[in-house]
Amino acid sequence: MDRTPEFLTQAHDERDPSPWLALYLDQSTPLPDDVKAAWLADSSSGSRQYLLPFLRPIARLTIILIQIAKVFVPRNWSHSILLHRLLAWGLKRFVSPEANWLILRHFHLGSQILAFIGRNSPAPVATNPLEPADIDALKDEMFLKHDLNLFNFVIRLNTALRDRGLALCKAEKVDFSMIREPGLRLEDMPQGRLNFLDLQSAIELFTPLYQLMLTDNDFWRAANSLQLDETIGIYAATILNAPEHLILVNNKHPLVPLSTLRAGHRLVIHGLSTEMLHSLLQRMQAAHQKAENAGQPETTLYEQPLA
Template sequence: MSDDDGIWDELAAREPIDPATLRLVLKDQRSWSRQWVYPVARPISNLLVAIIRVVRRFVPMRLTAHGLMDALCVWFLRRFVSPAAGELLIRHFIVETNLLAFIARNTGLSEPTLRPAALRELGNRAVIEHDLNVFNILRRAGVPAEERDTSMLTVGPIDAEPGTRRIARLDIQSALCLMNIPFALCLNAAEYRRAVQSLRLDTHLLAVIADLTGDPVFRTWAPAGVALRVDSRLEVPRAVYEHAVICEYAHERLLRNASRPATVRRVAGLEEPVAV
């Protein structure tokens, strides 16, 4: 067994993620494109997006091309991204919607319903709706209900079109780097800034879930830094990937807590009651 095999085995044993999803993540991380394409795609994407954003600051009109962006996204996923990476991307939309629906249902809000099940469903303004849902739910979260309902935490079958003939099979991080370019080009400055800042709200998302469940473990996954800033230097593809992993942690933790209601769990080495 190589040293690399040992590292992946250790990750597989310790990551608090749904086992089937973890296998997809590890397969994706060990792919050839993650090793060879991502290191090249990352600086190219950062440079092109920076140029696009600077140029768009001098364009007086708030030009958008949402339809073009959606069409390019679906076409790219079908032809250049591996089915495993495509499934992970679709799953993220479902998982984050589940987390927001958990908050909404348990604080008396209307629940978001954005749960695409196939690649083609990502072409219906899914990215924009996804970002708006995060802001709307976290801004309006109210008084918790007496009983916690976790019945919305389900993920149905996902069709990433594994039978579609692909030109390449890129990993999820390489795909995010390349997809960030048309996002920056097709969204106006305010929309792109809102999408970037939605990634900064993980701290608030986890804090609300921690308060609702009484489980402080959720707060330990908050990203480093503070949310109260407009971060123009945030590396969006990397932040999106880390955001998706954090959402997977929280989703799996909620499911595990739901299967062990009203019990005492060991938290940070101490016995503490955790209500779910």
């Protein structure tokens, strides 16, 4: 089935320009063309336009009601395995191919970014990569492990730096070897008649379920892991000595916890930030290889434009 977005097949009308085509052609946001096309196709879908405005307030009200109900439930009540089986079932049967592709990519890209920081730190630390090959692989508590990985990485990295009296700094020779395309294909995602739900609607629907079937600690940690976007962005920018690349990473201050009611929207921002940071690393990797092939000194590498 051809998944070319409609805005790429229609002729440009100057009296009625497509906002999606403008965003696709714009190069100020660093994303590969195939990722940007999938993201905008998902964002311009009828599901997001007509269904999301109704789902979002219902989902947020449900979060409030579940929080009240959990006052009367044992604190450690949790059904993580069942949760992940339900999430995988829902993704396979109701979520659009573009959204599923972006979700699976997120685990791979996040793992690569953590590996990049861990390996280029003056006190290198190991990571636990999560690289699901398909939606069924998510049943292995992949969403919960993703949140645990992030916090454990920040703790291990900074413990190692503190123990050696070091601080994260610009790497003299940057290792990009872990940065690569995940190898996941959009055409391999489920494409049944009911696979219509866009990414944001799916996240809004799944967030209350996530809250219901995990402990309060696990849900709170998942919601507040989103505020580490700036933290991870700062780590990468410090290693690369390129602070200007943090401008599009904006998921609120990590020291100011936010309400879980907006977790769905912020999770979308988290996914997009990860895609953009990975794309920037790919561009720098290409510039690094080009400079090496030309015999250019390493010290001038990051003074080059990335476009």
